[in-house]
Amino acid sequence: MTSMYHSTRNADACVSAKRAVLNGLASDGGLYVTDALGETKIDLERVVTNTYRENAAYILGTLLDDYSAEEIESCVKAAYKGTFETDDVAPVVKVGDAFVLELFRGPTSAFKDVALQMLPQLMSRAAQGAGEKIMILAATSGDTGKAALAGFANTPGLGITVFYPHNGTSEIQRLQMVTQAGDNVAVAAVEGNFDDTQSAVKRIFGDEALRERLAAQDTVLSSANSINIGRLAPQVVYYFDAYAQLVRAGEIACGDAVEFCVPTGNFGDVLAGYFAKRMGLPVGKLIVASNCNNVLSDFLTEGVYDRNREFFKTISPSMDILISSNLERLLYYASDGAAGFVAGLMGDLAKTGRYQVPDEVLARIQETFACGWASDEQAEAAMKECHDATGYVLDPHTACAWHVSKMHPHSEGVPRVVLSTASPYKFCHDVCEALGLAAPQDDFACMRELEGASETKAPAALAALENADERFGDVIAVSDMSSYVETKCGELL
Numbered sequence: 001m002t003s004m005y006h007s008t009r010n011a012d013a014c015v016s017a018k019r020a021v022l023n024g025l026a027s028d029g030g031l032y033v034t035d036a037l038g039e040t041k042i043d044l045e046r047v048v049t050n051t052y053r054e055n056a057a058y059i060l061g062t063l064l065d066d067y068s069a070e071e072i073e074s075c076v077k078a079a080y081k082g083t084f085e086t087d088d089v090a091p092v093v094k095v096g097d098a099f100v101l102e103l104f105r106g107p108t109s110a111f112k113d114v115a116l117q118m119l120p121q122l123m124s125r126a127a128q129g130a131g132e133k134i135m136i137l138a139a140t141s142g143d144t145g146k147a148a149l150a151g152f153a154n155t156p157g158l159g160i161t162v163f164y165p166h167n168g169t170s171e172i173q174r175l176q177m178v179t180q181a182g183d184n185v186a187v188a189a190v191e192g193n194f195d196d197t198q199s200a201v202k203r204i205f206g207d208e209a210l211r212e213r214l215a216a217q218d219t220v221l222s223s224a225n226s227i228n229i230g231r232l233a234p235q236v237v238y239y240f241d242a243y244a245q246l247v248r249a250g251e252i253a254c255g256d257a258v259e260f261c262v263p264t265g266n267f268g269d270v271l272a273g274y275f276a277k278r279m280g281l282p283v284g285k286l287i288v289a290s291n292c293n294n295v296l297s298d299f300l301t302e303g304v305y306d307r308n309r310e311f312f313k314t315i316s317p318s319m320d321i322l323i324s325s326n327l328e329r330l331l332y333y334a335s336d337g338a339a340g341f342v343a344g345l346m347g348d349l350a351k352t353g354r355y356q357v358p359d360e361v362l363a364r365i366q367e368t369f370a371c372g373w374a375s376d377e378q379a380e381a382a383m384k385e386c387h388d389a390t391g392y393v394l395d396p397h398t399a400c401a402w403h404v405s406k407m408h409p410h411s412e413g414v415p416r417v418v419l420s421t422a423s424p425y426k427f428c429h430d431v432c433e434a435l436g437l438a439a440p441q442d443d444f445a446c447m448r449e450l451e452g453a454s455e456t457k458a459p460a461a462l463a464a465l466e467n468a469d470e471r472f473g474d475v476i477a478v479s480d481m482s483s484y485v486e487t488k489c490g491e492l493l
């Protein structure tokens with residue numbers, strides 16, 4: 001059977017998985033979902049004996065079943081063979097009385113690599129069939145831009161252009177981007193802040209005349225953001241694979257329940273855990289951990305989503321989000337596929353910045369999801385306590401989850417896995433401060449400080465930035481972004 005995808009806001013118009021990957025967002029603004037989710041259960045005995053790449057092929061093949069087995073195989077090989085520190089991609093390590101799933105061992109030291117190494121492969125296979133060339137456009141305040149560049153670099157038929165605000169990222173983040181190798185990548189600083197940059201990218205996407213000129217060369221613009229089903233599907237894999245690792249380590253028997261605690265921003269990572277549960281993984285609770293932008297924990301407690309609140313900049317910047325786009329998919333499934341209901345809620349959100357779900361929908365969500373949040377001070381204390389007690393260094397995002405996990409007592413005999421989303425070396429300065437180490441202004445000096453105080457090494461790619469050649473020095477005006485994109489599209493092979 002082929003899983004067809006349709007919008008969370010309208011179940012009538014269906015597309016294939018490949019088309020959903022190419023489109024990203026449905027034309028009515030909804031997110032692609034399939035009503036076949038969970039119809040085919042994953043065989044846990046098989047998962048337990050599989051390698052990470054075998055599990056990726058198995059689970060992606062189940063979720064995106066109009067790709068042929070050969071296509072999925074080649075995607076998995078390109079995404080995960082030799083790109084992560086080790087072949088097991090995402091190792092589980094025991095830290096104190098919990099387990100940490102290390103999702104940051106990829107090329108840019110953040111968990112987004114797991115999905116962004118795969119998405120370009122899925123897109124490229126889908127685009128070949130459709131005879132299209134694709135230019136990915138991204139505005140970034142730091143992390144996503146680099147992970148997308150690394151994923152899309154040198155993928156046939158695809159190009160990527162990333163804009164970041166001039167002087168608006170950390171020095172490490174800037175260096176990560178401007179040193180990116182590849183013939184099909186372009187990076188430019190923009191004279192403006194992140195909002196200016198992002199608004200301009202949205203205008204470029206909406207420019208009909210540009211779209212027509214590009215269509216004449218069989219080129220389309222697309223995005224790589226986390227609402228794409230091709231980013232969500234690869235994240236389901238590591239929940240199954242983490243479970244397999246626990247079984248193989250003798251920590252649980254096959255069939256036992258496990259809980260996951262997940263640092264959350266756009267709700268993609270933790271939603272993948274919900275997909276895993278629907279597909280047969282014995283998941284107890286999924287614990288959603290926020291920072292003080294705690295719009296999600298309020299929603300999961302009260303059933304009211306209200307983005308009309310103060311926005312805080314925190315030490316866990318990738319979770320500084322007030323609109324968690326992927327939550328829309330949970331609303332769809334928790335309401336038994338009531339697309340009209342979801343469309344209504346999203347209409348409320350657009351109009352008033354707020355919506356409320358009925359008690360029975362909230363109750364169903366709460367059967368699976370628990371929640372909590374950590375202030376910067378609590379995250380810092382979590383980093384310090386964890387390091388003092390175990391020697392393990394958490395990054396500030398993972399520290400939010402660590403704090404929230406501590407606040408939620410374990411169910412008796414059910415192991416707790418905390419998802420770790422970034423290497424502490426990516427946020428070295430704040431980590432050094434939290435651990436009470438010297439925290440010099442220079443990030444590379446902080447890296448050496450952290451290496452000295454822990455038994456770890458900075459990821460080679462981050463350390464190498466200190467002496468890497470900068471390839472992209474352009475600083476352009478907001479008004480020149482569109483012609484910059486058009487020029488880069490003309491260079492696509």
Ligand SMILES: *Cc1c(COP(=O)(O)O)cnc(C)c1O
Binds near residue numbers: 111112143264270421
């Ligand atoms: C993106 C990101 C998150 C949040 O993940 P979502 O899927 O948006 O919930 C958490 N931590 C880090 C380091 C990230 O880069």
